[in-house]
Amino acid sequence: MSNFKQRFLSWMHGHVFAGDLILTLVIGVLLFGxxxxxxxxxxxxxxxxxxxxxxxxxxxxIPLLIRRWRPQTGALLCVALALTHLIFGPCILGADILALVMLYSVIVYGNPKNTKAFIILALAIGLLASALMAWTMTNGPLLTGGKVHTWSSWNGSNPNGAMVTEV
Known part of the structure; x- marks a missing residue:
């Protein structure tokens, strides 16, 4: 391993919060882009x-930022935020992929007694999220009568000759 890489990893190990802050900011910029x-x-x-x-x-x-400092709090906050944004909108975020990082972090850095519970919770939230996303993208929001995406074959813009149109 190169000297720079060793020093960087050593610094990250000694400065957990600062390293996680830098990582969170970089991921945030990428997600927003x-x-x-x-x-x-x-x-x-x-x-x-x-x-x-x-x-x-x-x-x-935020859960990503506290994932090593307070892994169980971060994981539960991630679940709460995911459920809230699924219900109120938007139904899916790019940051939802961070749930995998949170699951890893709570298993590695959290209390080992809770590992099974967090894996089951992740599975349950994943199944619920899939169902809610499918419902929402097919039927639109319940309270606002929002847009519903349907496939129309007369506007060929995707490889199958169909384009998303709003009804």
Whole structure:
């Protein structure tokens, strides 16, 4: 291993919070760049302004920041934020991929007695999230009568000759 890499890893080990802050900021910048162009992403109840998605992305970074300092709190906060944004909108975020990092962190850094419970919780939340996303993207938000995406074959813009249109 190179000398720089050894020094960097040693610094990260000695400065856990600062290292996690740097990592969180880098991931945040990447997430905002990737998800900033999504325009239709309703929740189960509401179809919110796309700018609110950025606020949710930022909120989902908080558990990542505390994942090694307070792993169980971070994991539970991640679950709470995910459920809240699923219900109120948007239904899916780029930051949702961080749930895998949170599961890893709570297993590695958390209380080993709770490992099985967190794995079951992750599975349950994943199944619920899949069902809510499918419902929302098919039927639109419940309370606002939001947009419903359907496939129309007359506007060929994807490889199958279909384009998403709003009804």
């Amino acid at each position: 990737v998800t900033g162009s999504i325009t239709y992403n309703p929740g189960l109840l509401f179809d919110l302004n796309p700018s609110i998605q950025m606020a949710w992305e930022a909120a989902m970074l």
